Amino acid sequence: AQRVTQPEKLLSVFKGAPVELKCNYSYSGSPELFWYVQYSRQRLQLLLRHISRESIKGFTADLNKGETSFHLKKPFAQEEDSAMYYCALRSGNQFYFGTGTSLTVIP
Amino acid sequence: EPEVTQTPSHQVTQMGQEVILRCVPISNHLYFYWYRQILGQKVEFLVSFYNNEISEKSEIFDDQFSVERPDGSNFTLKIRSTKLEDSAMYFCASRDTSSGIQYFGAGTRLSVL
Numbered sequence: 001a002q003r004v005t006q007p008e009k010l011l012s013v014f015k016g017a018p019v020e021l022k023c024n025y026s027y028s029g030s031p032e033l034f035w036y037v038q039y040s041r042q043r044l045q046l047l048l049r050h051i052s053r054e055s056i057k058g059f060t061a062d063l064n065k066g067e068t069s070f071h072l073k074k075p076f077a078q079e080e081d082s083a084m085y086y087c088a089l090r091s092g093n094q095f096y097f098g099t100g101t102s103l104t105v106i107p
Numbered sequence: 108e109p110e111v112t113q114t115p116s117h118q119v120t121q122m123g124q125e126v127i128l129r130c131v132p133i134s135n136h137l138y139f140y141w142y143r144q145i146l147g148q149k150v151e152f153l154v155s156f157y158n159n160e161i162s163e164k165s166e167i168f169d170d171q172f173s174v175e176r177p178d179g180s181n182f183t184l185k186i187r188s189t190k191l192e193d194s195a196m197y198f199c200a201s202r203d204t205s206s207g208i209q210y211f212g213a214g215t216r217l218s219v220l
Binding site: 032036043046093094096098099100 | 138140142148149150151152155157162163165198200207208209210211212213214
């Protein structure tokens with residue numbers, strides 16, 4: 001079975017503080033993992049994915065196969081980062097989403 | 108920038124009625140998807156569609172649901188005999204084959220009374 005777990009439903013950090021949104025997965029093959037973000041009143045949009053190994057808006061995520069994790073990190077949170085973040089896993093032509101973490105960055 | 112568009116933004120229906128949710132994927136995309144998000148819960152995969160047929164579907168996507176690409180631009184989700192528990196946000200997405208990136212519509216909120 002393919003599962004994505006985001007253990008934190010809510011996360012609050014102060015502006016300028018580091019932020020880490022956790023994502024763990026269970027998958028029997030080689031996973032393809034994504035982070036999606038949904039800003040207030042906007043649609044879901046891709047933030048980044050592990051195969052690109054890129055940094056978007058200061059966020060990075062490293063796939064750790066040993067820990068089966070794909071945590072999202074940013075060294076200095078900004079107010080505009082406040083949003084809902086979803087970790088997702090692709091299996092074939094199916095995508096499995098975590099329950100999401102609502103990030104609030106306190107000014 | 109091209110977008111996935113969904114209509115209507117909000118659909119209210121009576122239990123037992125049929126509804127059709129409409130989506131216009133991005134024009135050169137080949138893979139299309141429907142997802143559901145019940146209030147307060149996670150985004151759940153319903154179905155993927157490629158080359159005019161269902162590619163994969165989840166356990167949620169039972170005989171009550173069907174998808175169609177009637178005219179080469181629209182991609183529809185039909186829910187027959189709606190139930191109260193079908194109330195949710197329904198998201199359409201299309202995927203760019205070259206980049207693999209999914210683009211989501213803004214969603215249709217379905218309220219079954």
